[in-house]
Amino acid sequence: MAPKNQSREARERLRLYQARKGLHERQRRRRVRDNLLGAGALVLVAALATGSQLVHATTQDGAGASATASSAPTPSATAGRTGTVPSKRIAEGATWTGSLTLNDDIRLGIELDGKAAPQAASVEIDLIRKRFYEGTTCHRLADSADFHFLQCGSANGNGSGDAGFRYGPLENVPEDGQYEKGTIAIARGSSPSSQTTQFFIVTGDTTLDPSTGGYTVVGRVTSGLPELVAKVTSKGIADPGQDGSGEPEVATTITGATIAQED
Template identity: 45%
Template sequence: MAPSKNTEREVREARDRLRRYNARQAVNAHRIKRRRRDNIIAVVGLVVIAALATTAQVLYFSGGPGTPEPTASATSTPEASLNVGEVPSPDVAEARTWTGTLTINDIPLAVSLDGAAAPQAVASVITDAANGYYDGSTCHRLVNTESLKTLQCGSVDGTGAIDTTYSFGPIENAPADGLYPTGTIALANGGTAYSQDHQFFIILGDSVLPTEGGGYTVIGTVTSGLDILQSTVADAGIVDGAEDGSPVVATTISGFTVQ
């Protein structure tokens, strides 16, 4: 016996309901799968970010001297005080040469800073100097190896730790060949272009540094007084006779003025 029209209609309606149900289930399953995928990607991203941050700190401490984008400031002169974490505009460097005196252990070092070649870095350093950031800070790291001879200064806590509230980039005016002549003043970084903060280092003897990651921003040179710093601090050596570590002679910046 053939099925009645009512029965056929009911069968078609049941099939339609089943197709709609299956379609909804497929959409729901896709959404769940996509949500799981997005969660996995997010977790992996957090792990990668944490790993990069750790690597940056390791490079800062144990690699060459010494992720964030720079925060622009409305500051137009180095005399103006900045809030914590606020990076001065490159315009502060005025695209000119700044001269001044960096006094370490009462040794006056005449310095010249190139605001045209490294405007962002020089703006940061001259603003820090004007705000008295460097006064009383230490030079925590002395290196004397075959390829690197340097004194590193300006750590936020005197141990070489990165200032987590302040960072900027990019790398500027870095030698393409990785050669840093005696007297060069450059900024430390954590292995990435935007991990520079207040720390700088002075090259005490012609040195070679890695170019991977962009190298190190050269901000200027010591034009006089370096020989006295060498004889009184560098020649006294490094704690425990190491090649890289704290200088035997406690080393402090007593003043930094620029004009």
């Protein structure tokens, strides 16, 4: 018979092994879930688009918009920026309106909030003016319980690539993690300063875990969302990943974008 202290040591080793195993499994499940809305993000989202934001946003560092969102981070968290970020003064604290055309025949009316999200709105305005988005694809679709969005805006069309910069801070983040249908948010990676060019359009009320920091809400779709749902979202996902998101069955390309300050 083994000595009592040896038996206790064996039980303790088993307990620690089971605890580590449980922790690893929880981390694995969370990584899978966090791969979502936005640049991106919305973010991812590392499985989210290996490089992007959405809610899962797929950003350069491989994160994305995830299914969680917590209290908004401090607005001063700009550390980690890279490249030349468009000035936050572009938005002028005003409301901007315009359109986003997909596949030539889906026209979405959009509105950007330069007051609530001045930095993100300024970036989007600058990218639209420079016609950065025209010809890029919407590479990720999510359409499951409490998780509905279309992620767009990566330079390479697959969740990777950007315009040569990454920025923060996060702005106008829902503290309760609730992203209403029609919301436009910025996808990102794991860092608050990993926002780039990717964004996600929330096609149905979506819950994103606030504990990951959440996603910048930059604006909303004001018209055309039913058409997007009918022609893209409802057609399904070509090859769903573990989190249920993936490339849309209907290939979706941004074919036009306009923006102007509201009078």
